[in-house]
Each structure stands twice: as C-alpha cells, then as structure tokens.
Amino acid sequence: xxxxxSIRNLDKFYGGFHALKGINLDVAEGEVxxxxxxxxxxxxTLIRCINHLESFTKPxxxxxxxxxxxxxxxxSTIRAEVGMVFQSFNLFPHLSVRRNVMLAPMRVRGRSAKExxxxxxxxxxxxxxxxxxxxxxxxxxxxxxxxxxxxxxxxMEPRVLLFDEPTSALDPEMVGEVLDVxxxxxGTGVTMIVVTHEMGFARQVADRVIFMDSGEIxxxxxxxxxxxxxxxxxxxxFLGAVLNH
Amino acid sequence: MELxxxxxxxxxxxxxxxxxxxxxxxxxxxxxxxIIAGLALGLALALLRLYGKRPxxxxxxxxxxxxxxxxxxxxxxxxxxxxxxxxxxxxxxWSAMCALTMVSGAYSAEIFRAGIQAIPKGxxxxxxxxxxxxRQMMFDVVLPQAVKIVIPPLTNNSINVIKDTALASxxxxxxxxxxxxxxxxxxxxxxxxxxxxxxxxxxLWPLVAAVSRMERHFGAGEH
Numbered sequence: 001x002x003x004x005x006s007i008r009n010l011d012k013f014y015g016g017f018h019a020l021k022g023i024n025l026d027v028a029e030g031e032v033x034x035x036x037x038x039x040x041x042x043x044x045t046l047i048r049c050i051n052h053l054e055s056f057t058k059p060x061x062x063x064x065x066x067x068x069x070x071x072x073x074x075x076s077t078i079r080a081e082v083g084m085v086f087q088s089f090n091l092f093p094h095l096s097v098r099r100n101v102m103l104a105p106m107r108v109r110g111r112s113a114k115e116x117x118x119x120x121x122x123x124x125x126x127x128x129x130x131x132x133x134x135x136x137x138x139x140x141x142x143x144x145x146x147x148x149x150x151x152x153x154x155x156m157e158p159r160v161l162l163f164d165e166p167t168s169a170l171d172p173e174m175v176g177e178v179l180d181v182x183x184x185x186x187g188t189g190v191t192m193i194v195v196t197h198e199m200g201f202a203r204q205v206a207d208r209v210i211f212m213d214s215g216e217i218x219x220x221x222x223x224x225x226x227x228x229x230x231x232x233x234x235x236x237x238f239l240g241a242v243l244n245h
Numbered sequence: 246m247e248l249x250x251x252x253x254x255x256x257x258x259x260x261x262x263x264x265x266x267x268x269x270x271x272x273x274x275x276x277x278x279x280i281i282a283g284l285a286l287g288l289a290l291a292l293l294r295l296y297g298k299r300p301x302x303x304x305x306x307x308x309x310x311x312x313x314x315x316x317x318x319x320x321x322x323x324x325x326x327x328x329x330x331x332x333x334x335x336x337x338x339w340s341a342m343c344a345l346t347m348v349s350g351a352y353s354a355e356i357f358r359a360g361i362q363a364i365p366k367g368x369x370x371x372x373x374x375x376x377x378x379x380r381q382m383m384f385d386v387v388l389p390q391a392v393k394i395v396i397p398p399l400t401n402n403s404i405n406v407i408k409d410t411a412l413a414s415x416x417x418x419x420x421x422x423x424x425x426x427x428x429x430x431x432x433x434x435x436x437x438x439x440x441x442x443x444x445x446x447x448x449l450w451p452l453v454a455a456v457s458r459m460e461r462h463f464g465a466g467e468h
Contacts, residue, residue: 080376090367104375
C-alpha cells in the first residue's frame, strides 16, 4: 500500500457482467489523475468504489489515507475526507445555494451556522457565484449548479476529490467555467481523480492519465505519454476516434 | 311539508345541537389522535419496509398488506369484543384509536414509501458522499423533499380517518354519529342525523378543497 489512495485487485460484478477486472491503482497525495476511456469502460464505477457508493467485497481492497474503505463506522470518516462531484450535480433542491454548501459541515463537522455560513460565502466567491448564494438550485444554470456542487464538496475540506464526468451534462458553453474552477483546484494539495471526456483538460492539468477499457486499466502515463505516444492499440483507437474529428 | 318536518325539523335540530357538538368534539379528538399516531406508525413502517433487514422488510410488508385488506369495522370489533377473551381490555375510545391507527398506519406507510422512492437516487448518493449518516440523510435531505409529494395523499388519508371515526359508534363511543343516533331516538325524528351529516360536511369540505388546491399547486410548481 504505497498510495494515498490505494486500490488493490478491485473486482466489481453487476450480475454476470464483469465491470471492473482486478484493478490496481495508487494515487499519491496531491496528485491529479484523469481517467479516460470509452463509455461503459468502468471509469465511473471505479471512482464510485473509492467512497463506497458502489460496494465491493474482499479480496478487493481500497485504502484511503491508511483507512480501509468498508461498510461500518470508518466509512463516514472516509466519506467526509473524500468529496465527490457528480455528472448530474445532485444539489439539494429544497435548500438555497448557501444552505447546500453549509449542510454537511454543520452536520458532519459540527460547525456552527455562523462558521459554516462564512465558509460557504468564501467558497461560493472562490467558484465565482457569491451573488447567487440566496437562490435555489433550479434558478441557476447548469454550469453554476456544478460550481455550487464543487463548493459543497470543498466545504468538507476533503483530502481527495472525485469528479464523475463533471461536464458531461453541461451545455457546451458552460463547460469552460467548470473546468476553470477545477484547474484552479489542481495544485492546491488536494488529490483529484477525474473521470472525464475533456481530453484538453486532461492533457493540460493531469499529472497522470489512465486509459480504461472493458473494466481494465489499459495504459497509464503522463499526458504526453498517453496523448502523443500511446503504446496500446486500444488507446490509439480511442484517441483517434475522439481527437480527430 | 312532511319531508321538512321529518328530516329538517328545526326544533329537533335546535334541541339536539348541544349533543351533536359534544359528539363532534369526541370525533375530532379520536380523529386527531389516530391521525398523528397513524402518521408516526406509517413513517416507521415505510422506513423499515425500505431499509430494514430482509426479514424485517418482509414482516412489514405483510403487516401493511393485511391491514389494508382488513375492513376497519371487523378490526374494531375484534379489538373491542374479542381481545378481552385473551385478557386485553381497552375502553371504546382506545379500541377505536388502535384500530384507526393500525389501518391508517398501513396506508400512510405506502404513501411515505412512494414519496421516498420518488426522490432521485442522486440525492441519496450526494448525501452519502458528503458523509451524512442515515438519519441526517433522511431528515435533512430526503424527507423534506418527500413531504411535498406526500402531503396531498396524506391529507386525503386523514380525511378518511376522520370519516371512519363514525365506525367507533359501534363500540359505544359518544362520537358525532352516536350522539346523532341517540338524539334521533330521543326525538323520534331523524333530523339529528341530517344535522350530523351537515357538520361532517362543513368540517371536512375545507380539507377536501385544500387537497385539490395543493395538488394543483405542487403539480404546477415542480415542472
């Protein structure tokens, strides 16, 4: 176990479908890892295992910051340390933007409403939507909602941030504003694992790119390795399909 | 005008009015206690049915199905007349309250379950990913959203509970219907029954109208 996030022999089945086939992966603290690959390759399933939104059983093993990810008491500790941003935002529609950001710090970290509110204001400013704090999510654009979702995840001061195709549900003109926020997070010390179809973002921001297909890690390397000199035929085919059009 | 004298006899109505008001009070008390207990039971049953261990889920769903298929009057008679044979003796009021609660709990459980299941999976996942525990997830995120969905059908159910309190007159509770039938016997005239009917309608009509309004409002607001 040498990574800050260590994944060992991770298998995941949906009925008879073998979604993840013995994945091994170590991610260092502060590293930004982008996971790319065709739809259905298991990328989302992989990161959803890290905070146990998808269950897995021994001998599959995931360790985050020295603690094994497994059902039970320690799981809430891990989830408090591991933030997640979803493709479909999943903001709480009955709470204002500010309350969305405040909820978990108050409930999980025991912060006062005042502290949590001040922190929420600071985070909303950081993602560029301070003036929307009192609105409800449905009154915001997709890009704004996703930036709130990032602020909500950051409010827990996570050591690891998981992004599950954060721009896939956005209108094209809103992709940039979300990627800009994500770029500003890279290099702040938070470990980021990003499942994405944004090759430009991966190339520019990732320390390491992982290419997955059919539930396996096919190839891993620096953005330069993967995008300019892919070794595996499957990587070449995939990149050929997504980059040349 | 024999019809007016028989069914809308002003003098009989006036004399029976205090009895009817006393009955209405009992009806409201019995209705409210049963509604509140039924809601609590229903929420507990819904959560057990959705998230309990397998055997608990099974037992809960059997309970819900049985009490939705058992006529309330039959249940009431069993509780009031049969349970004393096994040493469980309750007053008419508490027998009726138990019967009403057990049945309305079963119906409320299905309403709560539908409301909770209507909340998108992403809301549960976002709550879990943030580290909220089960109780926080339910009370801070899921139930506040489900309440909007379940209020109209729960109000409907509550109206039914209040109407069903009339069945309690068979176990000698002085509810509105029982008072009306007694007043009818005293006056040898059925006007008090009409009086009771009018009171039921005046009391429940606003609730029925409120449900329609809420259904329109919530229906329009969310899409």
